Amino acid sequence: MKIALLGYGKMGQTIERIALERGHEIVLKKDEFNTYEGLSAADVAIDFSIPSVAVENISSCFYANVPVISGTTGWLEHYDEMVALCKSKDGAFISSSNFSLGVNLFFELNDYLAKMMAKFDSYRVEMEEIHHIQKLDAPSGTAISLAKGVIANSTYTNWTLNEPKSDEIPIDALRIDDVPGTHTVSYISEIDTIDIKHTAHNRDGFALGAVIAAEWIIGKKGIFNMKDVLNLKN
Incomplete structure (x- = not known):
């Protein structure tokens, strides 16, 4: 080819x-x-x-x-x-x-978890993504895809990099040297937190x-x- x-x-x-x-x-x-x-x-x-x-x-x-x-x-x-x-x-x-094959499996897991967690309104969703300092866009396209996966399966309507409204998912976008890509989706309540995370070790x-x-x-x-x-x- x-x-x-x-x-x-x-x-x-x-x-x-x-x-x-x-x-x-x-x-x-x-x-x-x-x-x-x-x-x-x-x-x-x-x-x-x-x-x-x-x-x-x-x-x-x-x-x-x-x-x-x-x-x-x-x-x-x-x-x-x-x-x-x-x-x-x-x-x-x-x-x-x-x-990434692993990230695309992670997308599927994210969708499944969002459907399950939509029944439990005591949990709020937060996301974090970390990339190398050369990455030009923030949040990452992967983080946006993850947010869209949650939105499609819940009552959330948007994501934001700022202070969130009640129907918005906050995304914390960090830039650290030599980090290929780390994405975490967290479901947080007053009594516990459920995290799913994907970490890329290289490109x-x-x-x-x-x-x-x-x-x-x-x-x-x-x-x-x-x-x-x-x-x-x-």
Whole structure:
């Protein structure tokens, strides 16, 4: 499989290493210093760039008829626009706040726990996410996905980084050097606390999941997510 890497920072370099270990070829390493030359030769593109260029990267893939896997966060106000473009070009697209296999299992656990805890109004929900200081967006896309999972299965209606209203989930976003990603969802009452937590030890889990998603999407058309890749919808 020929892969175009859109974004060649630490994540892009980790994806490159894992892709090569799995027998794939890198045909483009796109950063701010080069062009999209080589994109059309790719079987699939993997975008781990920055919010300000994600839409351009993803659009370029659709126009080049290249399926795209995007792990960039902080640009999702344009998500519907990219979905519409993908459909108009009969393309293939997966966007995820987190491609880690463990995190996607954690999302499922979060949804299940939220459904169960919705029956017990003595508990309030709080979230904490910790990332490295280079991460540009806060809260993380993963934390937002977790919050949305709770909101979909409870009476909460929104999340906030500020002092919460009664129907808002507070998220504490911390930035500490060299932390790949830690997410905690807490249910707190006057008598006890229930925590679920995912801790990434390095970037390999994110990179491996992105490569697996790239392998999966070959030959497909449409808009997908990691539930499709991991067959978690049932």
